[in-house]
Amino acid sequence: MRVALYDPTLSGHHPEYAANIVRYLSNIGDDVLYITPDQSNRATIVKNAGAKILFVGRPSVGNAIQSFHRTVSNVRSGLEIAREWNADIFHHLFVDTREPAITTALSTTSTPILFTLFNPHYHREGAIRQRVYGNFCFKFIDIFSLKSSFMGMFVHTPQIKERIHQRSQFLEEKDLHVVPDPVALPDHRLSKEEARRNLNIKGEDPIYLFFGGLRAEKGAKLLMEVIGNLDRDATFVIAGSEGVIGQTEIEVANNQSRAVIDARLDFIPDSKVYTYFFACDAVVLPYLSEYSGTSGVLQRSAAAGRPVIATNVGEVGPLVKEYDLGYVVQSDVQSITRKLKTFDPQTALKKFESALLTYAEKHSVDRFSREIRSVYSDVTHE
Structure with missing residues (x-):
């Protein structure tokens, strides 16, 4: 299987999260292409796990609205690279708060698409502006789920899945894949x-x-x-x-x-x-x-x-x-x-x-990676 992972940034635990997937896929003989606009040296973490790295576009600057056009451009370029590479799956990691731009960029493709949602901000409490924007983002995901290319979205708890499904108009239960939020156990312990x-x-x-x-x-x-x-x-x-x-x-x-x-x-x-x-x-x-x-x-x-x-x-x-x-x-x-x-x-x-x-x-890395790969197999009928 040929899997293209697209990651918008290498900040926080992004590279470790991607590396967990890459390492498992590489060990079982899959090919993995990791595409990102972030040319940080932290890409080495993913490369060392076994992925080929390609940088595309420039990192988005500002909030999701300010960076809308840049995000669309980056994701479209990443998708084109994945298609030329003959990817079986295009898996966009961490779609949080940029759903309108991401779904716009992927609206015409026939390549199987999977998303990972880390922050379920659709249910966020707080300022009215944040809640309104969360609802706006959710509608884009909900409508995108009608496309034949949409193969689902990974979430990290059954509660997130339940809340999303309850409020959706088009997303079906089978579209929401619950996987553990992975944690790599320490190599050795200290007192x-x-x-x-x-x-x-x-x-x-x-x-x-x-x-x-x-x-x-x-x-x-x-x-x-x-x-x-x-x-x-x-x-x-x-x-x-x-x-x-x-x-x-x-x-x-x-x-x-x-x-x-x-x-x-x-x-x-x-x-x-x-x-x-x-x-x-x-x-x-x-x-x-x-x-x-x-x-x-x-x-x-x-x-x-x-x-x-x-x-x-x-x-x-x-x-x-x-x-x-x-x-x-x-x-x-x-x-x-x-x-x-x-x-x-x-x-x-x-x-x-x-x-x-x-x-x-x-919530081990091994369990997380096996469940991710199982979904890949299901959606590609491998």
């Missing part, structure tokens, strides 16, 4: 002490981790308020690129609180990611209602055996509750502060560790 020495973390216990880009919907500002109001000794390791907050906001919170912030405001290399999780006692997910998808940080927390303190939003809160992965609180300063103030590392590890590791095994 907390080893990980802290490795990263030179010397703060007071408990040590909490906030990992990833400091984006608004991930509750970066909310976390600063929480830290400023926390009346206990603790250390917050913040590891990720600057966003809606930076060093100035962190210094203000540091001056207001008994807790200490150890800020590592930079891109964290893949080789160091799990070390941060092993070094902490718990991972804080103070996400806002605008955050509607699953979470790569949650997946890594489970694989590292570290409980989370998560807000009850999107898919994250229900997942933590269902699989017993940590504590779930409301998305406000008081609720998060109250849980952080009473958190006990030993009690939490004893309560959640087994469930965390079981969850990680159920």
Whole structure:
């Protein structure tokens, strides 16, 4: 089988996600072409997994509306390359928020098309503008599902599938393929002490981790308020690129609180990611209602055996509750502060560790990749 994967960006966990698919397909003898407009050196992750890499167009700049024409152009160029390569499938990864442009670009093709939806923003709470735009995007997907080339869309939980199907006019249940949100288990495990020495973390216990880009919907500002109001000794390791907050906001919170912030405001290399999780006692997910998808940080927390303190939003809160992965609180300063103030590392590890590791095994890369390949076989009648 010849599979063309199109990925709009190499940011975040995009390359790891694609590499999981590529590695499995390559190992069973399939050919994989990875097409992206993002000429980042992180494409090496996908190349090393066994894909041929082709860059097309230029990365889209601005929000989905501002970059509409650029997205259409990039996807059309990527599709043309896939057709010339005689691809059996064109699988567009991470269609989130750019559905109008993507479906426009693919509207006339006969090549079998599959999508992956990571962030089900059609159900997003928050500002009216966001909800209206989410409905707008959903209509494009719903109508596109009528085309003979549409072979379905991958989603990561049965709940996402159910909600999409309930509100759709044309999408059928068989069009929505549930696969695990994959997590690669660490190659080796470190004790907390080893990980802290490795990263030179010397703060007071408990040590909490906030990992990833400091984006608004991930509750970066909310976390600063929480830290400023926390009346206990603790250390917050913040590891990720600057966003809606930076060093100035962190210094203000540091001056207001008994807790200490150890800020590592930079891109964290893949080789160091799990070390941060092993070094902490718990991972804080103070996400806002605008955050509607699953979470790569949650997946890594489970694989590292570290409980989370998560807000009850999107898919994250229900997942933590269902699989017993940590504590779930409301998305406000008081609720998060109250849980952080009473958190006990030993009690939490004893309560959640087994469930965390079981969850990680159920969401393994191997299971994810096999289920993706099974759908490929079904839609191409291989």
